[in-house]
Amino acid sequence: MRDTFAHTMYDVAKKVRDVYIVVADISPAASTAAFRNDFPEQFINVGVAEQSMISLCAGLALRGCRPFAYTIATFTIYRPFEQVRIDLCYQELPVTLVGVGAGLQYSTLGGTHHAQEDVALMSALPNMAVIAPCDPQETAAAVWACAERQGPTYLRLGKAGEPNLTSGAVDPFHFGKVRRLKEGRDVCILSYGPITRLAFSAAEQMEAVGAGQVGVVSVHTLKPLDKEGLAGLLARYQHVVVVEEHSVQGGLGAQVKQIAWESGATCRLSTFALQDAFIHQFGSPEDLWRAHGISVPAMVEAVTKARC
Amino acid sequence: MIHTDLMHEPIDLAAFRTESRRRCYELRVRILEMSQKVSALHVGGAFSCLEMLDAIYFGLMRKPGDKDSPDTFVLSKGHGSVALYVILERLGVLTRADLDMYCKPGGRLGTHPDYGIPGIEASTGSLGHGLPLALGMALADRVRRADRNVYVLMSDGELQEGSVWEALMLAPTLGLTRLVCTVDLNDFQSLGRTSETHPNFYPMLDKLRAFGWEATEVDGHDAAAIAEAVRARRGAKPFVVLCRTVKGKGVSYMENVPMWHYRSPNPAEYQQALRELDEQVR
Numbered sequence: 001m002r003d004t005f006a007h008t009m010y011d012v013a014k015k016v017r018d019v020y021i022v023v024a025d026i027s028p029a030a031s032t033a034a035f036r037n038d039f040p041e042q043f044i045n046v047g048v049a050e051q052s053m054i055s056l057c058a059g060l061a062l063r064g065c066r067p068f069a070y071t072i073a074t075f076t077i078y079r080p081f082e083q084v085r086i087d088l089c090y091q092e093l094p095v096t097l098v099g100v101g102a103g104l105q106y107s108t109l110g111g112t113h114h115a116q117e118d119v120a121l122m123s124a125l126p127n128m129a130v131i132a133p134c135d136p137q138e139t140a141a142a143v144w145a146c147a148e149r150q151g152p153t154y155l156r157l158g159k160a161g162e163p164n165l166t167s168g169a170v171d172p173f174h175f176g177k178v179r180r181l182k183e184g185r186d187v188c189i190l191s192y193g194p195i196t197r198l199a200f201s202a203a204e205q206m207e208a209v210g211a212g213q214v215g216v217v218s219v220h221t222l223k224p225l226d227k228e229g230l231a232g233l234l235a236r237y238q239h240v241v242v243v244e245e246h247s248v249q250g251g252l253g254a255q256v257k258q259i260a261w262e263s264g265a266t267c268r269l270s271t272f273a274l275q276d277a278f279i280h281q282f283g284s285p286e287d288l289w290r291a292h293g294i295s296v297p298a299m300v301e302a303v304t305k306a307r308c
Numbered sequence: 309m310i311h312t313d314l315m316h317e318p319i320d321l322a323a324f325r326t327e328s329r330r331r332c333y334e335l336r337v338r339i340l341e342m343s344q345k346v347s348a349l350h351v352g353g354a355f356s357c358l359e360m361l362d363a364i365y366f367g368l369m370r371k372p373g374d375k376d377s378p379d380t381f382v383l384s385k386g387h388g389s390v391a392l393y394v395i396l397e398r399l400g401v402l403t404r405a406d407l408d409m410y411c412k413p414g415g416r417l418g419t420h421p422d423y424g425i426p427g428i429e430a431s432t433g434s435l436g437h438g439l440p441l442a443l444g445m446a447l448a449d450r451v452r453r454a455d456r457n458v459y460v461l462m463s464d465g466e467l468q469e470g471s472v473w474e475a476l477m478l479a480p481t482l483g484l485t486r487l488v489c490t491v492d493l494n495d496f497q498s499l500g501r502t503s504e505t506h507p508n509f510y511p512m513l514d515k516l517r518a519f520g521w522e523a524t525e526v527d528g529h530d531a532a533a534i535a536e537a538v539r540a541r542r543g544a545k546p547f548v549v550l551c552r553t554v555k556g557k558g559v560s561y562m563e564n565v566p567m568w569h570y571r572s573p574n575p576a577e578y579q580q581a582l583r584e585l586d587e588q589v590r
Contacts, residue, residue, distance in 0.1 A: 018448070041451045044482070049474035052440040056478070059444015062423075062430065067444075082434060083471070087441060091423045091431050 001158045001194070002100050004136040006031035008143040009068065013039050016147055018065035020044060024053045026071040026100070050079040057095045058087035066094055066147060068155075072106065073099025073115035077122060077154065088152040089127045095153075096146040097122075102132070102156040103193060103245035104274075107285045111278045115156075120250025122154040123223045130222040131175070132156035134196035135165045138220060141173035149175070156222075158194035165196055166218070178229035179218040186212025187303055188237040190230070192219045192252065195245040195289065202243070202299040211303045212238075219252055227259050234265035239306055241270045241299055245289065248273040270302040315378075315455055315486075316539050317370055325532035328362050331398075332531070333589040335362070336558055338394045338407075340581055343572040346411050350419070352568040354391040356494035356553040357461060359531040361391050364459045364490065365399070367535030373399030373427060378456045380445055382430050384438020385463035385492060386420040387570075392427075393417055401427035436469030438462060439489060443475055446484040446546075460489045465497030468506065473519075479546040480520030487546040488538055489521075492528065494555040496566060512550060521548045528553035558585050 006028045013019040013035060021027075021035060022044045036043045046053045050071065057067035069076060076099040077084055088095050099115060106113035122130050131153060133142040139157060146153045166173075170180035181196075187206060191199040196218060203214035217233065219226070234240055234256070242253040253271030260269055272294045281291050289295065335358055343349050364381055371377040373396065383392050393410070396402040402417070402425075409415025416425055420433030429445075432438050442460045449456040466472060479487055493512075495502050503510055516523040522541055526533045528551025541547045555569070556562025559581040573581055 044447070046474075046478055047481075049478060051436075051471040052443070052474040052478050055437055055440030055471065055475070056444040056447065058430075059441040059446075060448050061444070062441070063445050063448035065448050083437065083440075086431060086434055087437055 001133070001136055001139045001162050002028040002160055003031040004139045005098065005143055005157060006035060008140045010035045010038070012143060012147045013042065016066060018042070019147065020057070020060055020065055020067040022046060022053055022057050022067050022069050024048060024050045024071040024075060026075070050075050051083050054080040054083035055087050058083070058091065058093050061093035061095050068096040068098055068146070070098040070100065072113060073102035073118055073156065074113055077118055078115070081121070084152070085125055089125045092127045092151050094150055097152065097154045098157060099154065100157050101159045103158075103195070104279065104285045104288045105159045105194065107288050108282045111280065114279060116274050116279075117247040117249060118154070118156060119222050119246050119252070123250065127151050128223065129153040130156065131220055132192040132222060133220050134191065134193055134218045135162050137164050137166045138173055138218065142220065145175040156193060162194050163197060165200060173220065176221045176224050176226055178226045178233065179220060180215060181218050182216040184213040184215030186237065187214040187239045187241065188233050189214065189216050189241045189243060189299075190219050190233070190252065190256065191216070191243050192222060193245055194285070195243060198289070198294070198296060199243055202241070202296045205296055205300045206303050209300060209304055211300070211307060222252060225255055230256060230259050231263035231265070234260050234263060234267055234269075237267050239268040239270070239303055241272070241302065243272040243294060243299060245285070246273055247276055249276050268306045270299070272299060315370070315457060316368060319367060319535065321532045321536055324367055324535065325530070328359065328366065328531035330589060331366065332358050332362050333585055335391070335394045335398070336585055337582065338397070339390050340573065340578060342390060342407060342410055344578055345408065346572060348570050348572050349390055350387040350570050351390070351572070352496070352556040352562055353385065353388050353463065353492070353494065355557045355559070355562065356528070356555045357385065357388045357492040358391050358557070359529045360461055360490050360492060360534060360551050360553070361395055363531040363534035364461070365395050367531055368459065368538055369457070373401045378454070379459065380429050380456065381459045381461070382432070382438045382442045383421055384432055384460050385435065385466055386432030388461070388463075388492070389419060389421045392421060396427040399427070435463070435466040436471040439472055440475040440478070442487060443479055443482065443484060446487040447482055449486060450482070450484060457486050457488060460487070462489065462491050464491060464493045464495065464502045467491065467509070467512070476516065476519045476521065484546050485543055489546065489548040490534065491548065491550050492553050493550050494553045496555045496564070496569070498569065500566065516548050521546050523548045523550065525550040525552065529557055558588065560584055
């Protein structure tokens with residue numbers, strides 16, 4: 001995802017004036033080479049100084065530029081939270097906050113590097129948009145959406161090596177709209193970000209055990225959330241499952257429940273999210289998800305139990 | 309006449325000093341007039357930085373208050389807003405009605421400057437934001453080879469924010485030679501003297517120079533001295549001028565009295581303040 005981000009930024013800078021990448025000592029080194037080569041003055045490393053990274057981007061935007069601030073998600077948004085809130089959101093400036101390795105993607109680096117409540121925090125800020133693509137292809141589309149938006153956007157990225165899940169997508173990417181990736185008549189799995197690959201595995205397993213046809217939807221835009229699209233899915237399916245690499249507090253699951261109540265949905269609804277707890281374990285992201293109750297068997301069980 | 313190659317229009321400093329003295333008297337009176345319409349305002353900090361703002365708007369900026377001015381000013385110590393508002397009113401950017409509605413329902417001017425209001429270049433009020441913001445502006449200008457200066461005004465208490473030191477480190481690295489920072493050294497912050505809160509913070513000049521800035525220190529109530537210092541800079545580095553000031557300057561009972569950080573004079577105090585200011589310009 002980070003390589004796709006860097007390559008797409010090169011394409012964006014070819015077409016859009018005054019695009020900047022401002023990093024805080026963390027950079028997709030090899031893949032930004034082309035950008036740095038052709039736009040050397042528009043690649044800025046502020047060093048380990050995240051507050052200045054955000055304010056500097058605000059200053060660039062106040063001059064009509066289009067900056068992308070880039071570092072590890074925790075350092076992009078938590079360390080300089082007040083700069084994000086005031087300089088970017090209060091002034092409503094078109095700055096993109098790129099959080100790489102969001103969720104638990106830095107699974108062995110410990111809680112200091114886990115962004116497990118980032119969607120809730122960024123969604124709570126007025127004027128902020130939140131996009132979390134599920135694979136490299138969707139990342140490219142998301143970067144373009146960020147470059148075109150008139151306001152601050154948090155671009156929540158994974159890291160590297162994510163499989164492409166959207167080659168056979170039913171719908172194209174549209175900012176602010178849910179995106180059907182896989183058709184299915186009976187069960188629908190909603191997800192966003194790299195954990196969407198778990199949704200695909202779960203869909204396959206559910207179908208294998210006779211749970212009906214299972215669709216997968218990428219809810220890549222978490223703010224503004226496609227309430228109408230989600231209400232439609234809740235009305236159409238017998239069982240909706242939400243799986244996310246984010247705290248149960250203020251994530252997609254909580255919002256889908258709200259929409260279900262408001263729209264009078266009658267389907268079954270199962271949500272899988274991280275617990276409201278820090279993680280003191282190590283291993284792969286999958287290991288950490290499992291430790292918080294998120295796994296393919298758990299998702300399959302939720303659906304098959306409901307059918308008994 | 310002093311005229312450097314740093315894109316300042318020439319100025320007669322002696323005449324400027326005389327005009328500035330008269331102007332700052334009138335601006336202080338106007339601030340006091342505003343104070344009578346609200347229960348409290350940041351009068352102490354506005355009076356300490358008034359000559360600094362006067363130097364920037366009337367002694368340094370080109371086409372001040374004009375939409376197509378090449379120069380930008382960011383009031384990083386946002387609580388000094390009334391000093392900025394009275395200057396913007398004088399320049400015709402804000403109206404008398406705007407100032408009369410200060411902090412009132414239906415008005416558009418609050419205690420801290422809001423981006424989007426005419427003449428306000430950034431929303432400030434939380435300390436430590438203005439300088440790094442100005443860095444972004446100056447960086448965009450440098451990359452575009454634009455002939456623009458960016459001026460910033462900070463408070464001394466504000467220099468305790470870590471974000472300020474990030475920006476102080478970063479500005480010379482980025483080669484932002486058109487950035488001019490002014491610091492209001494009134495030696496006060498909310499809970500007491502800045503020099504007592506952090507004694508090792510001083511001397512400040514050497515610290516700023518060590519961070520790669522061209523730096524100097526002047527009498528912050530002499531607008532001509534501030535303008536002269538900025539105009540005389542060598543210009544190979546970002547420039548900072550430390551301005552020695554007195555909080556509540558010009559009104560005896562306000563000077564260096566912490567209570568006047570945020571307060572409006574009562575009618576008797578108001579009359580006394582007007583009398584004292586008047587005596588100073590006679």
